[in-house]
Amino acid sequence: MPVRPGKSDPTERFEKIWQVVRRIPYGRVSTYGRVARLAGLPGRSRFVGLALRQTPVGLSLPWHRVINASGRISLPKFRGHYAEQKTRLIAEGILFRNEKVNLLRYGWPNV
DNA sequence: AATTTGACCAGTA
DNA sequence: CTACTGGCCAAAT
Numbered sequence: 193m194p195v196r197p198g199k200s201d202p203t204e205r206f207e208k209i210w211q212v213v214r215r216i217p218y219g220r221v222s223t224y225g226r227v228a229r230l231a232g233l234p235g236r237s238r239f240v241g242l243a244l245r246q247t248p249v250g251l252s253l254p255w256h257r258v259i260n261a262s263g264r265i266s267l268p269k270f271r272g273h274y275a276e277q278k279t280r281l282i283a284e285g286i287l288f289r290n291e292k293v294n295l296l297r298y299g300w301p302n303v
Numbered sequence: 304a305a306t307t308t309g310a311c312c313a314g315t316a
Numbered sequence: 317c318t319a320c321t322g323g324c325c326a327a328a329t
Binding site for chain 2: 236245
């Protein structure tokens with residue numbers, strides 16, 4: 193029993209985010225803002241980034257399908273998991289053009 | 304308890 | 317295209 197079920201466990205607040213991310217289809221991407229809205233937390237895109245950073249190992253989540261509203265990967269280019277995220281997206285057939293993804297083509301949901 | 308941080312975003316210049 | 321701003325607000329420090 194890791195944690196007292198109930199309030200002060202922040203992990204619970206992240207679960208709604210994770211549920212939405214899990215629904216992003218293979219070969220498509222979503223944005224922090226869209227995920228926040230679909231999770232019932234409109235305007236709290238930063239919270240999505242936090243939730244993804246806190247993703248437990250073992251929970252296989254398509255975190256790489258979440259990019260920013262500009263179509264770019266929101267990670268430092270020469271640090272972190274930038275390369276891994278890009279590789280995973282390309283492996284799903286998503287094309288990059290100057291480090292950017294066309295959200296009109298790959299964005300989910302459409303609006 | 305107070306302050307800073309942040310895998311964001313839309314607007315503006 | 318880049319750079320900066322104000323808004324956002326829970327989590328982390």
